[in-house]
Every structure is written in structure tokens, then in C-alpha cells.
Amino acid sequence: MTEPKKGWFQRLADGLSRSSKQMTEQVTATFTKQPLTQEKLDELEEMLIEADLGPHSAARITQRFSDAKFGKSVDEAEIKEALAEAIGEELSSRQGTFDPLSGPRPYVVLFIGVNGSGKTTTLGKIAADLTGRGAKVLVVAGDTFRAAAVEQLRVWAERAHADFMSRPPNSDAAGLAFDAVERAKAQGYDVVLIDTAGRLQNKQGLMDELLKVIRVVKKVEPDAPHETLLVLDATVGRNALAQENIFGNQIGVSGIVMTKLDGTARGGVLVPVAQASDSPIKLIGVGEGIDDLQPFQARAFARSLVGLEDA
Numbered sequence: 620m621t622e623p624k625k626g627w628f629q630r631l632a633d634g635l636s637r638s639s640k641q642m643t644e645q646v647t648a649t650f651t652k653q654p655l656t657q658e659k660l661d662e663l664e665e666m667l668i669e670a671d672l673g674p675h676s677a678a679r680i681t682q683r684f685s686d687a688k689f690g691k692s693v694d695e696a697e698i699k700e701a702l703a704e705a706i707g708e709e710l711s712s713r714q715g716t717f718d719p720l721s722g723p724r725p726y727v728v729l730f731i732g733v734n735g736s737g738k739t740t741t742l743g744k745i746a747a748d749l750t751g752r753g754a755k756v757l758v759v760a761g762d763t764f765r766a767a768a769v770e771q772l773r774v775w776a777e778r779a780h781a782d783f784m785s786r787p788p789n790s791d792a793a794g795l796a797f798d799a800v801e802r803a804k805a806q807g808y809d810v811v812l813i814d815t816a817g818r819l820q821n822k823q824g825l826m827d828e829l830l831k832v833i834r835v836v837k838k839v840e841p842d843a844p845h846e847t848l849l850v851l852d853a854t855v856g857r858n859a860l861a862q863e864n865i866f867g868n869q870i871g872v873s874g875i876v877m878t879k880l881d882g883t884a885r886g887g888v889l890v891p892v893a894q895a896s897d898s899p900i901k902l903i904g905v906g907e908g909i910d911d912l913q914p915f916q917a918r919a920f921a922r923s924l925v926g927l928e929d930a
């Protein structure tokens with residue numbers, strides 16, 4: 620007999636367990652059964668900064684927490700509830716939806732981000748989800764720089780039962796993207812998912828190539844790409860902020876995917892990234908498997924981050 624599939628909240632909670640474990644230990648040590656004083660609040664703020672939430676978010680969350688609980692003696696569950704509430708409020712306006720099937724056809728999605736951040740894996744997971752919902756999906760190996768990258772994506776496309784387009788190594792990625800969108804229009808595809816390289820000869824070379832891909836895609840379909848998803852790896856901690864800044868400013872981003880939340884105790888970094896970015900967090904990766912990508916839900920994320928159950 621196969622085990623019943625885990626619910627999405629449980630996957631999220633499991634994925635964030637490293638982050639929440641650290642947070643829980645500190646919360647318990649600092650607060651339990653003691654009146655909430657200014658000194659304790661300072662400790663909380665420090666703890667949140669250490670958990671990679673960043674000084675601004677940490678200050679705001681501490682303030683919200685203080686407004687709710689100052690001077691009271693609180694138990695662990697109450698502290699966690701108040702903290703989850705404060706973090707959830709911080710994030711609630713930063714939650715966006717990714718729904719390519721409710722947009723124009725073909726809906727063109729570009730995946731960008733530094734090497735190793737999880738672009739190809741995220742694309743594969745999305746392709747599988749979309750074909751599972753009956754969509755006609757074209758997967759495009761726009762990372763023409765490395766032969767291994769093309770093969771990795773081909774495997775994902777096969778697993779997802781999506782169609783696949785590639786070119787020999789070192790071909791022009793923009794030319795491939797152009798042909799892919801043309802084909803998608805001609806053949807009635809619902810969604811086009813375009814992978815890109817994370818590293819070229821240098822950073823400017825990468826940015827120039829991404830801009831060229833976008834320019835060329837617009838020649839076929841002026842409103843495309845309909846989504847430019849920036850994929851950020853949570854395990855790099857506050858480095859993700861710098862990446863958000865560079866890609867956001869130079870390329871333009873419509874949504875953020877934060878991956879590898881399962882591989883780190885630094886899941887809190889999602890909070891300052893969400894705050895700093897003009898674009899919302901749309902999806903989160905909580906594992907390497909095909910089902911380990913979830914829509915970002917601020918409240919559930921906040922609860923999982925502090926080790927609470929779904930409410």
C-alpha cells in the first residue's frame with residue numbers, strides 16, 4: 620500500500636523545519652513564561668536579524684509583536700502565534716499568484732537567476748503541473764551555453780510529458796526563443812516555458828543576453844514574456860537580496876520564486892526579499908521532487924516558519 624500523499628501544508632512545514640527549529644529554540648529560551656520587557660524585545664529583534672529577516676523587517680515585526688503582547692506573561696504557543704501573525708502581516712501584501720492558464724495564449728514565461736538557483740528544476744516542476752492540468756506546454760532550452768543544461772531540461776520535459784525545443788551548444792538563445800514563440804503561436808500551445816543560462820562569460824554578458832531574449836520574443840508577441848520569474852536560492856541567505864536588486868533593476872521581474880527553503884535554516888530571508896522587491900513572491904520550492912513547488916501563501920509560510928500547525 621502506498622502512503623497517502625502528504626498535504627501541502629505538511630510539506631511546507633517539513634520543508635521549513637530547519638528554519639523553524641532554530642526559531643523555536645530561540646523563542647523558547649528567550650521568552651517563555653516571562654513578562655515581555657524592552658530587553659526581551661531587543662533580544663527578539665536580534666534573533667530575527669540572525670534568522671536573516673533583516674533589520675527593517677525585524678524592527679517592524681518586533682513592533683507589531685510588542686503592540687500585541689508588551690508587559691504580558693506569555694507561553695510558547697502564544698508567542699509563536701503572535702510572531703506568526705506579525706510575520707504574516709509583513710508578507711501579506713507581498714504574495715502574488717502565478718496562473719499561466721488564465722492569461723493570454725500562448726503564455727510565455729521566462730526563468731532567470733544566477734547559476735544553481737533552481738531555474739531548470741522550477742521550470743520542470745511547473746511544466747509537470749501544467750500538463751497535469753491538461754495544458755499544451757512547450758519547454759525551451761534557452762540555456763544554450765552548456766550541453767548538460769540542455770540534457771537536464773530534456774529529462775524534466777519528458778517527465779512532465781511536455782514538448783521540448785533545443786539547439787546545439789553555443790547557439791543563439793534569442794533565436795531559439797523567437798522560433799519557440801512562433802511555433803507556440805502556430806501550433807496552439809497554451810504555455811511556453813523558457814529556461815535561461817545562469818552564468819555566461821561575465822555578468823554583463825548574461826544581462827545582455829537576457830535582454831536580447833526579451834527583445835526578440837517581443838517581436839513575435841509584443842506582450843511577451845507575460846512572466847519573468849526570478850529564481851532565488853534561499854540557502855544563500857542575504858545574498859538573495861543583492862540578486863533581486865540586480866535582476867530587478869537590469870531585466871525587470873514579474874514574480875519571485877524562492878527555492879531550497881528545505882535545505883536551510885535561513886528561510887527567514889524570504890521576508891526581506893519580499894519587502895525589498897517590487898514584484899511579489901509567487902512560488903516557493905521546498906524540495907527537489909516534482910511536487911515540491913507551492914504557491915506562496917504568506918500566512919501559511921509565517922506559521923510554518925515559527926513551527927506552528929496550519930490554522
Ligand SMILES: Nc1nc2c(ncn2[C@@H]2O[C@H](COP(=O)(O)OP(=O)(O)OP(=O)(O)O)[C@@H](O)[C@H]2O)c(=O)[nH]1
Pocket residue numbers: 732733734735736737738739740741762768815816817818850878879880881882903904905906907911
Ligand atoms: N532541496 C532543494 N533543492 C532544489 C530545489 N530547487 C532546486 N534544487 C536543486 O538545486 C540544484 C540546482 O538546480 P537547477 O535547477 O539545476 O539550477 P539552475 O538555476 O537551473 O542552474 P544553472 O542551470 O546552473 O544556472 C539541483 O540539484 C536541484 O535539484 C528545492 O526547492 N529544494
Ligand SMILES: [Mg+2]
Pocket residue numbers: 738739740762768814815
Ligand atoms: Mg539550469
